[in-house]
Each structure stands twice: as C-alpha cells, then as structure tokens.
Amino acid sequence: MSRITQRRRVSRLVAGEATQRPETLVVEEPLEIRLNGEPLTVTMRTPGADVELAQGFLLTEGIIAERDDVVTARFCGPKDAENTYNVLDVRLAPHVPPPTVDISRNFYATSSCGICGKASLDAVRLAGRYHPAEDPVEVSAAALSAMPDQLRAAQDVFASTGGLHAAALFDFDDGGAMQVVREDVGRHNAVDKVIGWALERRRIPLTATVLLVSGRASFELTQKAVMAGIPVLAAVSAPSSLAVDLAAECGLTLVGFLRGDSMNVYSRPDRITG
Numbered sequence: 001m002s003r004i005t006q007r008r009r010v011s012r013l014v015a016g017e018a019t020q021r022p023e024t025l026v027v028e029e030p031l032e033i034r035l036n037g038e039p040l041t042v043t044m045r046t047p048g049a050d051v052e053l054a055q056g057f058l059l060t061e062g063i064i065a066e067r068d069d070v071v072t073a074r075f076c077g078p079k080d081a082e083n084t085y086n087v088l089d090v091r092l093a094p095h096v097p098p099p100t101v102d103i104s105r106n107f108y109a110t111s112s113c114g115i116c117g118k119a120s121l122d123a124v125r126l127a128g129r130y131h132p133a134e135d136p137v138e139v140s141a142a143a144l145s146a147m148p149d150q151l152r153a154a155q156d157v158f159a160s161t162g163g164l165h166a167a168a169l170f171d172f173d174d175g176g177a178m179q180v181v182r183e184d185v186g187r188h189n190a191v192d193k194v195i196g197w198a199l200e201r202r203r204i205p206l207t208a209t210v211l212l213v214s215g216r217a218s219f220e221l222t223q224k225a226v227m228a229g230i231p232v233l234a235a236v237s238a239p240s241s242l243a244v245d246l247a248a249e250c251g252l253t254l255v256g257f258l259r260g261d262s263m264n265v266y267s268r269p270d271r272i273t274g
Contacts, residue, residue, distance in 0.1 A: 003027060003047040003085075004157055026163040028185045033057065034076075034089040035098065045189045046157075046164065047085065049182055050075075052196030053189055054088050059199055060192060060224040061099070062127035067202050069096045130205035130229030133251020133268075137208040137231050140274040143176045145261050147212045148236050154181040155214075166214040167191045169198065173208045187215050188224070195228045205229025212236075217256055219243045226250045232271060234258050239266055 010023045032042045033054045045053060051073045058064045071091040092098075151168045158164045165187035169179045182193035191213065198206055210232040211225050217235035219242040225233040226246065233247070234255040244266045247254035253268040265272055 003029075005161060024160045026157060026161040026185055029086055032087045034087065035063075036091055037089060040099075043186065043189060045186055046184045049193045049196070050085070050088055052182070052193045052200065053184075054090050054196065055199050056192030056194065056196030056224075056228075058090065059195055059204065060227040062129075062227065063099050064092065064096060064199075065129050066204060067199055069093050128227055128250070130227070131251070132226060132229055132231040135207050135229075135231035135251075137172050138271055138273050139172060139176070139210060139232055139253075141261075141263070141272055142274055143170075144210070144234060144255060144258060144263060144272070147178075147210065147234065148258055150178050151181060151212055151214060154178070155183055157183050165190050167194045168212045169194050169206070170210040170212065171208065172210070176210075179209075187213060187218075188220050190214075191221055191224050195224060198228070207231065210234055212258075216240070217243050217254060219246060222246045222252065222254065226252055234263075 004027055005024050006027055007022050008025055009020055012019050012021055026046055028044055029047055030042050031045050031050055031053065033040045054073060055070060064070060069092060071093050073088060073090045075085045076087050076089050147170060151166055154168065155164065155166050158166060164183040164185060166181060166183045167190040168181045170176050171179050180194055180197045182190045184190040184193060191211065194211065198204055206228050209230050211230045212234045213221055214236055216237040217233060217239035219240055222233060222243040223246060232253040232255065236258050237256065239254055239256045244254060247267040251268060253271045254266040256264045256266060
C-alpha cells in the first residue's frame with residue numbers, strides 16, 4: 001500500500017441517490033523530529049521527503065544554516081519493533097549549538113503560539129542569517145502569471161485526492177525554470193520540503209528565486225521564505241496582515257491573489273516588471 005495515498009469506500013449522494021465507490025485519500029501521519037536523540041517536535045505530514053522536511057524545518061527555525069550543519073538524518077523506532085518511518089533523528093555537527101528557544105512554546109514561528117506581532121517580527125529579524133532585501137532579482141508579471149498553471153500541472157497527488165497543499169521553487173538564475181515541487185497536507189510542510197531540497201543541494205540562500213504556494217500566505221510561510229533568503233513569495237490566495245508586515249520589514253516581495261493575469265503586490269513592487 002502506498003504511504004502517500006490510501007483507498008477507502010465512500011457513499012456518494014447525488015440528488016438523493018446513493019452509490020458506493022472507492023476513493024483515494026491522502027495519507028496523514030505524525031512525524032517526530034529528534035535532535036541529537038532528543039525529541040524536538042511532532043508535525044502531521046504526508047509521508048515522503050521527510051529528510052527534506054526536517055532539514056527545512058531546522059533551517060527556517062534558525063537552528064541550522066547550511067548543509068554542513070547536519071551530520072546524519074536517519075529513521076529510528078523502538079527496539080525489536082517494526083520501523084514505522086515516523087521518527088527521524090537528526091544529528092548536528094559539533095559546531096552547531098542546540099536550540100535555546102523554549103520548545104514548549106513551539107518556537108516563535110507558529111501563528112497559534114500567542115506571541116504578539118512585534119515580538120514575532122523581532123524574532124525573525126534577529127534569527128535570520130540571510131537578507132532578501134538585498135536581492136536585486138526582477139521578475140516579470142507575465143512569468144508570475146504563468147506559475148500557478150505550472151504548479152497545478154505538477155501536483156500529481158492532488159490530482160487524485162484533491163487534499164494537498166503544494167509549494168514550488170522557480171529559479172531566475174535559470175531563466176525562471178521550475179526547480180522542484182513538493183506536496184503535503186500541511187502548507188508549511190510543503191514549504192519546508194522545498195527548502196530542505198535546496199539545503200541538500202547547497203543552494204541556501206535561495207537568491208534570485210520565487211517561492212509559489214498553492215494557498216494563502218501566512219506569517220509562518222513568509223517567515224520561512226525570509227529565513228531561506230528567498231526574495232519573492234507568491235500565493236494564489238490572500239496574505240495575512242502579519243505576513244505583509246514581515247515582508248515589508250525584511251524586504252521580501254509578497255504577491256497574493258495570483259490568478260490569471262492579475263495579482264496584488266503587497267511589498268517591494270519594484271521587483272515586478274512589465
């Protein structure tokens with residue numbers, strides 16, 4: 001059985017008539033991320049690209065900054081028990097200090113953590129190693145308008161389930177080509193997988209790139225883009241007010257409601273040409 005999708009029988013009602021049929025559902029399972037053998041966090045995710053997910057998470061939380069900060073990442077399970085591939089232990093290089101944040105606060109990044117907006121902005125500014133404000137990349141409006149269709153065409157699992165978020169990375173040092181697409185039940189996980197993919201290839205900071213997300217642009221996704229050095233974040237839906245505040249403060253170009261040939265640009269519109 002696939003670890004990404006599963007089949008279930010459902011009752012479908014149409015105009016009062018019921019029929020039984022199989023349906024494909026996306027899998028959602030917990031992933032426990034351990035750091036040097038100690039539990040760090042648990043996220044609900046779609047299995048697949050779990051090492052990318054863990055490394056992207058660690059980077060966007062400010063714990064690591066580059067590929068050489070990670071020694072190993074391996075799945076583990078209880079002794080004499082089947083490995084469920086739902087526990088991943090990441091070993092950091094000796095020069096990397098352990099996180100000093102209070103894990104019970106679930107880091108500073110989540111939108112539900114209760115930290116005020118100003119404190120959240122300050123935390124990202126202080127923790128960030130890269131500076132998207134300095135990135136001189138320019139992106140044409142036409143190139144942006146073409147991205148959602150490219151992303152949708154690459155969403156293989158969404159096509160069969162309708163239940164996944166997606167994130168894609170476009171590289172304007174490579175003519176704006178789409179580099180990678182990742183899908184997940186969590187929009188933040190999809191972004192972490194994309195950033196973890198880049199980390200594996202030693203491409204952090206992600207200068208001259210556009211990160212496209214299939215839903216809304218929350219503060220958390222904007223924070224992840226800033227932490228990875230991404231200069232442009234585009235979303236097919238709306239941003240939140242705190243996402244706009246963070247984008248403006250960090251010099252990130254934030255695009256929302258990217259649909260067809262229309263879009264809203266909330267910060268740094270000078271990067272959008274044409």
